[in-house]
Amino acid sequence: MEPGAAAAVGTAGAVGAAASAGAPAAAAAAAAGASAAAVSASYCPLPLPLSDGEQQCYSELFARCCCAPATSSSFFSSSSSSSSSSSSSSSSSSSSSSSSSSAGHPQPAAELGRGASLPGPAATAGANQVGDLFRASQLPAETLHQITELCGAKRVGYFGLTQFYVALKLIAAAQSGLPVQVESIKCELPLPQFMALKNDEIRYSNPTELHGMKCQIPYVTMEKNSFKRVDDGEKQQEKMSPIMSPVSSPPSSPSSYQRVPLTYGYGKLRSGMDQMHAAPYETRQHTLQQEGSTSGSHGPKPTRRQTSLIQSLSVEREPQESNSNYPDDPWRITEEQREYYINQFKSLQPDLSSFISGSLAKNFFTKSKLTIPELSYIWELSDVDCDGALTLPEFCAAFHLIVARKNGYPLPESLPQTLQPDYLQTAFLKPKWDCALFDSYSESMPVNQQPRDLNRIEKSSIKEKTDLTAPAQDVNIDDKQALKISSVDEAMPKDLSVDTAAKPGLLPPPPALPPRPLMSQVLHHNTSNDSISQTKLPGQLPGYGDFRLLEQVLLTQIGCVWWNFREQIRKDNDLQTKEQIAEEKDLCQTEQVSEIELHPQLTRTPSQTEESGSPVKKDLPHTQPPSKPIRRKFRPENQVMENQEPSSVSGTSSVPTVPTVKPHASIQKQSSKQKKAIQTAIRKNKEANAVLARLNSELQQQLKEVHQERIALENQLEQLRPVTVL
């Protein structure tokens, strides 16, 4: 390693994003005072000592900046390519790491034009990228100008390796609060920290904290380097890490948030996301940045981060795609983030143009583990029309604010312009068509997210059923619904299973909410789910009041197509099922549930959806004739599962391994059918929408009636009170 290059690179490249707000201010003040001296000092040709970690860090930064063609506006008017001997030699030493890193991160390279992976002999950092990088350091522009002057890039007209390294080290010094002078960079400095760039700059300082967790095996390329850096600059990193906490890269914010939900047990989310975003994974070099972000918010949630780091990283890779040109704006939602938010919205409310009710959103956002006052404030910001419900843009804004808050960003005083509903609405218009394709993915995603084996059973059975009929998308929907149903069913009757089943997931509705089977297949599955949940039913004989409560809750969710049927049938079967429930109370706990009993059991469930399972099935067979025999086939299996279910308290442990085989086969089938099934699914969804709209109006009517009854009752209560009491 050449001393000149090493020295320059070490200091300049290490400048990370300003750890503390005070640092840039102090740096600016110091820089202002020292600017004159710095300018007079002019170019700093001194060889600076660079630690190995710094060397790697800087070289990688330089490589990244060099990857793109140096064009467009930049710090300097011209960027003439000149080969610096130091750059070539130093790059050769770090070429291995940088090449691996560069290869591992085609994403920034793609944005930069997929240039050469290595800096090469004619290594000049693209001025545009360098400018972005420097701006990401969150230093004031004045300081950055001084740094550029000081490092000599302005003098020579380009950012060679030496100049780049010096600049990085000066940035590190500025962020540490030292004056921007040549002398500052002679001492040991922590690595510079950069806010999220559109090139997905890695925050080298942060990974050091995370390496203690040692959960970065999947991300070999960058992690390898980070490991090395850690070894070298660990002490420095520790010093910087606490300051880093409030500064988190916005693109990684979804990862943190997703990390949080992932801690709820979404072991499968990662796999699901992997399937979905295999390509972005390779392009993602966000692992370290994510780690940085995680470390950024390390204080309150170290354990969670550790456990879910891999998951979050895997998830975050996808959202980190930043197509926007505002890398420093934490309030701008990237494409990936938007997709994720839309998927989450769908999990709560399949109709993208409808609302998420306040209670539903509250339960959902409460899982983010933010404090209630903060959530209240976030709601206040995002619910622009103050109607107690969230439309899709409002939901995305709220979600984004939560994610940002979890990453340490202070909540803004007012809703940023990029999070305004009208702004997001226009932004949503174009990706809507992309969502159509994502639907199949998203449906499978929540399916995958169900960690429970039991859900897998459901899924497998669902998949097998739907193989014959409904398109894959419906199947996915059904899977999701059925999984939710199963999770809810299990959750409702059994407190123990609730914790394991329903809570792990953001996507599954809260235990109190009944499942939402979407299609008849789901209903069929509901029957199977019912069978599983039958044993728990006796403990929960729903009264009429419960039904109405659940009904009102369901109003917020778009019911399935056959919700109407179900309601009618439920009302018809109320008496019948209650009798059956009483009968089955004794039988349910036993492991010998006859198939005959399953039928009546299937007809009634506290979740309402299951209740109409069998009668609905009878009414709906015309829509799904082929699935009937399959359904019956599964009943014994469900019986078996049900028998196993009660035996195990948690329910997960008792799940046989047999169903696990099914998901694999069914998944393959689904994937093969998804493409041609999407169109049919769209058609069916339109039909479903029409029916659901009708259902919605009917349910709204019922809701109004209930409200009126309630008001009337309250009025009566008031009038019945003694006059003196108000």
Add this chain to the structure above:
Amino acid sequence: MRKKNKNKNNKNLNASWLKPYSLLQNYPLYIRSIPAEQELKFHYTVHTSLDVVDEKVSAMGKALVDQRELYLGLLYPTEDYKVYGYVTNSKVKFVMVVDSSNTALRDNEIRSMFRKLHNSYTDVMCNPFYNPGDRIHSRAFDNMVTSMMVQVC
């Protein structure tokens, strides 16, 4: 408008929840006053004015419980200030204490201020994270009250 501690507005929201038991609870959800050092005095003033509010509400009769006017008007004047009241249908009471020397404040303005308060309060209620009965910490509500008080001052 005077700038010194002349105009004192004390907006006190009291929620008396109809409990199944006979206990009557009136506790403030939100209190704001300018100047702030006299807040305790306004606490007392508002609390005593609750009786007047109840009296006015009950005087309207049970038959009109749904149609009665929300704005109660001047509850009672003292030598220093005037107290205005406003009750919502959910028995949430808004009490405003205005400096008596502020003669420029007309009844219509008071009504509009109460309407704004009511609207802001419903916005707060729409927040699912707000539990009815909690103290109000909504920033939007604070901003609205501040702007209103500044306007009067």
